[in-house]
Amino acid sequence: MKRYLNFPLVKGTASRQAHADLPEGTYEREMSKEGFFGPAAFFYHRNPPTGWIDFDGPLAPRAFDLTRINDAPGSPWSAPVVLHNKATEIRLWCLADPMPTLARNGDGDQLLFLHRGSGDFFCDFGHLAIGQGDYLVIPRGTMWRIVPAEPMRILAVEATNSSFTLPDRGLLGPHAIFDPAMMDTPEINEAFRAQQGDTQTRVAVKKRGQVSWMTYPFNPLDAVGWHGELSAARLNVRDIRPIMSHRYHVPPSAHTTFLADRFVVCTFAPRPFETDPGAIKVPFFHNNDDYDEVLFYHDGDFFSRDNIHPGMMTLHPGGFTHGPHPKALTRMFEQPKAMTDEYAVMIDTRDPLEIGEAASAVEWTGYKDSWKTKS
Ligand SMILES: [Fe+2]
Incomplete structure (x- = not known):
């Protein structure tokens, strides 16, 4: 068991409960150790952490339209x-x-x-x-x-x-x-x-x-x-019965299906949205510094993503903050539907992934710009 520096602190204007009751007009970002299992800090920002106007270099988020293979x-x-x-x-x-x-x-x-x-x-x-x-x-x-x-x-x-x-x-x-x-x-x-x-x-x-x-x-x-x-x-x-809390957006690790030594496979299956008025109802912004995150979109309507259809795959290399797309973000506290309608397979790896030629050939290069609301 590692002994991390571990301080339960609250500084400035902040919620004391993660993923709920955010200070008015703020966006929450989680930074944590060991995926979502270690010590974490939750920042309350004035702007969405994905509000970049440019993103250049190998760390940029990637999307591949595997339906073209x-x-x-x-x-x-x-x-x-x-x-x-x-x-x-x-x-x-x-x-x-x-x-x-x-x-x-x-x-x-x-x-x-x-x-x-x-x-x-x-x-x-x-x-x-x-x-x-x-x-x-x-x-x-x-x-x-x-x-x-x-x-x-x-x-x-x-x-x-x-x-x-x-x-x-x-x-x-x-x-x-x-x-x-x-x-x-x-x-x-x-x-x-x-x-x-x-x-x-x-x-x-x-x-x-x-x-x-x-x-x-x-x-x-x-x-x-x-x-x-x-x-x-x-x-x-369809035999997976996902856990959820009506008052707390559970982290994606709660949807783990299989484990291997250096990666996990999780399944996102339809579940009710949170109903507590203060609970956030979209995936929270977070740094995925410990893992590369892969999502394969199987079926349904992917509520936190714009312009993604079944059969596509996204890769968020570990090292930057990601979170919901702008359209999804407008529904942070109020969802028009009672339930999510999505099946997706997530593969999170502890070690960086290399991109194969077949994926490069079907890359949607506009993905990193898909969070932009300003240019
Ligand atoms: Fe993530």
């Missing part, structure tokens, strides 16, 4: 890498036809988020039908194959040299947000048995970023059964 390779290892660092590799994979080979990730656990499409997932553990909004957690070393029933768009996130785990729910208890019993696991069923046989099958194994091929004179997804604690698993975003 349409290559459809049969192997996940050929799918374009959009963002990466030593702890993760994030790809946008369009899969239109049945995978001609099996895939196996030797570099780390694989998370697939099915943004669009449906089909069948076959792996060492059996068969699962998969559909839109599914997260699929595939343990490192699992052999697998997908047969789409309709074209898929998949966000693939690798926990490089690491595993996906579940967050501690703390005071909420282990069944909050989603009950682990809501996770489906593959079955040794008729569909699984039907794909077995003596068809020559290749397996594309990725290890240390390089792909090797093994060829078998049969389909190696040939288990007749198995037992153990480890399995691939599926969770649909």
Whole structure:
């Protein structure tokens, strides 16, 4: 446990409760340690902290229209890498036809988020039908194959040299947000048995970023059964029951779905807006100095962002203050709707991310100017 300098102080004109009862006409900015878990300070500014009239250099916020990526390779290892660092590799994979080979990730656990499409997932553990909004957690070393029933768009996130785990729910208890019993696991069923046989099958194994091929004179997804604690698993975003407080805007970390060693995956799902008159009702401005923040917009109407549509991705490199867009900011204390209507996947990494060529090619360069109200 670190011993931070820790002072519960109030200076000048300030609220004593974070995210509520701001001094008249001010904008709150949070600066904190350890994401939202360490000591923090809340500043009450006269102007929005995103009120820049120019933003130049590598730190600028980025947006990528991944709907414009349409290559459809049969192997996940050929799918374009959009963002990466030593702890993760994030790809946008369009899969239109049945995978001609099996895939196996030797570099780390694989998370697939099915943004669009449906089909069948076959792996060492059996068969699962998969559909839109599914997260699929595939343990490192699992052999697998997908047969789409309709074209898929998949966000693939690798926990490089690491595993996906579940967050501690703390005071909420282990069944909050989603009950682990809501996770489906593959079955040794008729569909699984039907794909077995003596068809020559290749397996594309990725290890240390390089792909090797093994060829078998049969389909190696040939288990007749198995037992153990480890399995691939599926969770649909519609089975997530987000926590909220009617009097307090909870930080995004409260929506954590999966953890890896050097990043977290969170899910924003529809929830009621706060109703307390003094509680802010949009994401608060904050410095994300400890994390790079990635958002992938899955579905709905993204209430804190202008000009962002499903299938887009934004990257806010750690090191500057960000927050709601000007249109959203006008609704800081009053929302016309009762509930948010958005599904988004957030990936926050402790280490800086590099931008892949595929993402650079579909960048919306105007994003950093989208907070401007003055020029
Ligand atoms: Fe953020």
